[in-house]
Amino acid sequence: MELLLALNVKTPMPHFRPICTAIVLFTLVWTTLTALAAEHRPAEPTEAKRPPIRVVVIGPDHPIDRLRKLGFDVRMAHWKTVEPNELEGVDVLYLSTDWAYTAAQLEQLNSKANQFHAFVKRGGGLIVGQPNPYSVTGQVCTPALLPYPVTFHYWYDKRQPSRETVSHEHFITEDVAVDNLPFPADTIRSIDPRYKALARQTSTRRISLAVCEFGQGRVVIHTGPDGYNSPYPTGDEVFKRMVVWAAGREPDRNRQR
Numbered sequence: 001m002e003l004l005l006a007l008n009v010k011t012p013m014p015h016f017r018p019i020c021t022a023i024v025l026f027t028l029v030w031t032t033l034t035a036l037a038a039e040h041r042p043a044e045p046t047e048a049k050r051p052p053i054r055v056v057v058i059g060p061d062h063p064i065d066r067l068r069k070l071g072f073d074v075r076m077a078h079w080k081t082v083e084p085n086e087l088e089g090v091d092v093l094y095l096s097t098d099w100a101y102t103a104a105q106l107e108q109l110n111s112k113a114n115q116f117h118a119f120v121k122r123g124g125g126l127i128v129g130q131p132n133p134y135s136v137t138g139q140v141c142t143p144a145l146l147p148y149p150v151t152f153h154y155w156y157d158k159r160q161p162s163r164e165t166v167s168h169e170h171f172i173t174e175d176v177a178v179d180n181l182p183f184p185a186d187t188i189r190s191i192d193p194r195y196k197a198l199a200r201q202t203s204t205r206r207i208s209l210a211v212c213e214f215g216q217g218r219v220v221i222h223t224g225p226d227g228y229n230s231p232y233p234t235g236d237e238v239f240k241r242m243v244v245w246a247a248g249r250e251p252d253r254n255r256q257r
Contacts, residue, residue, distance in 0.1 A: 053247045055092045058082050058109070059099030059129075062227040063239075067094075070240045079105050084115040091247040092125035097226045100131035100141055100152075109145055116145040121215030125246030130186045130223045140189070147214040148192035150221060155187050160203035161232050171250045172211070172220075172241040173198045180235025182224025184208040195221065209238075211245070220246050 052073040057064060059079060067074045077087070084093060093116070100106040109116075120126050131152050133141040139154035163181040165173050173181070181199040184206045191197075191207060199209035210221045220242045224234040244250050 050249070053091045053243060053249060054089060055094050055243060056082075056087060056090050057094045057096050059096035059105075062097050062225070063094065063129075066227065066236075066239065067243070070236060070243070072243060079109055082109075082112070084112060084119040087119070090124065091249075092127060092243055093119060094127045094243075095129055095131075097130045098132045099129065100133050100136065100143065102135040103137070106131070106133065106136055106141055106143065110143060113144040117147055117214070120147060120217035120219060123216040123248070125218050125220070125243075125248070127220045127222070127242055127246050129226050132186060146221075147219060148194045148212060150191045150195070150210075151189040152223070153187040153189050156183075156185050157187075157201070157204050157206075158231075160201075162202045163199055163208060164202045165199055166197045166207075170196070170198055170211070171245050172209070172238060176235065176238055176241075180238045182208040182222040182234045182238070183230075183232035184223045185225055185230075185232070186223045188221075188223060191221075195219075209242075218246050218248065 052071055054073045055067055056075055056077045057067070058077050061076060064074055064076065079099065087093075095109075099109070116126060126146075128143070128146060128150075131141055131143065133139055133152060133154050136154075140151060142149050142151045161183055163178050163183060165176070165178060165181065167173055178199075184201050184204070187204075188207045188210075191210060192212075195210040195212045197207045197210050200207045208223050212219050222234065222242065224230075224232065226234065226239070241250070
């Protein structure tokens with residue numbers, strides 16, 4: 001009775017009092033238990049925010065601003081002094097357009113081939129852009145720093161520049177317009193079959209984008225210019241996806257190892 005008065009409940013008829021008291025008590029208990037459960041309910045899991053992909057560019061600085069605009073953490077390393085084994089906290093090494101323009105550049109970087117291989121094997125990403133071996137004998141190169149052989153030639157056919165997708169299901173090329181694909185500004189004369197071709201020039205059928213796995217890491221080869229100042233620039237979406245895939249950061253539904 002005192003409980004009913006304290007709750008400002010009008011006193012019912014005598015034969016209804018037990019029922020009303022039970023209802024009030026049930027309501028109080030339910031409210032209390034609900035409040036306690038809410039206090040001790042575990043917080044909804046939240047996805048930890050991952051740090052930006054860290055990229056080291058080796059070669060000319062053409063792609064620096066572009067990579068930063070796309071949200072990557074970027075710094076430079078000089079081709080004369082870079083030591084891939086000494087790079088810590090790096091997700092992707094990016095050899096930019098003209099990285100093998102001279103024989104001295106090519107020889108110096110090839111001398112670190114074992115370090116490049118080890119970097120990829122332990123889970124790093126390697127993106128090898130257009131080498132442009134202009135001053136190399138025959139203007140042809142087969143870089144030893146790649147895990148599997150690819151031969152590049154300083155030549156291209158621009159008469160019919162249209163490109164086409166070879167692999168539509170891969171994360172890098174899925175649902176992208178063909179104009180965004182790399183143009184083969186260096187010709188790939190030959191490529192090891194362990195690489196997967198993703199794009200090529202329609203008329204010449206020369207591959208312009210290919211990928212492979214090596215150990216725990218990934219390699220991307222593209223022969224399109226990596227800056228915007230080109231008649232046939234690679235689109236931002238494909239450019240971004242190349243870095244994301246090399247770093248192993250694509251969504252789980254698209255993971256292709």
